[in-house]
């Protein structure tokens with residue numbers, strides 16, 4: 672077998688940058704007139720909020736392109 676081997680095959684498609692937690696709510700400070708906390712929804716820049724890593728079909732088929 673050639674090439675890097677993932678730690679486990681079960682989570683091989685989870686985004687390595689966010690570990691699957693692709694969206695976060697970030698407080699922007701302050702509250703609105705109803706007392707709700709103002710938050711911004713930010714997506715992981717690597718997976719664009721999907722939480723999965725796009726593995727090419729060739730890699731899934733054994734790593735030969």
Ligand SMILES: [Zn+2]
Nearest residue numbers: 686689715718
């Ligand atoms: Zn991600």
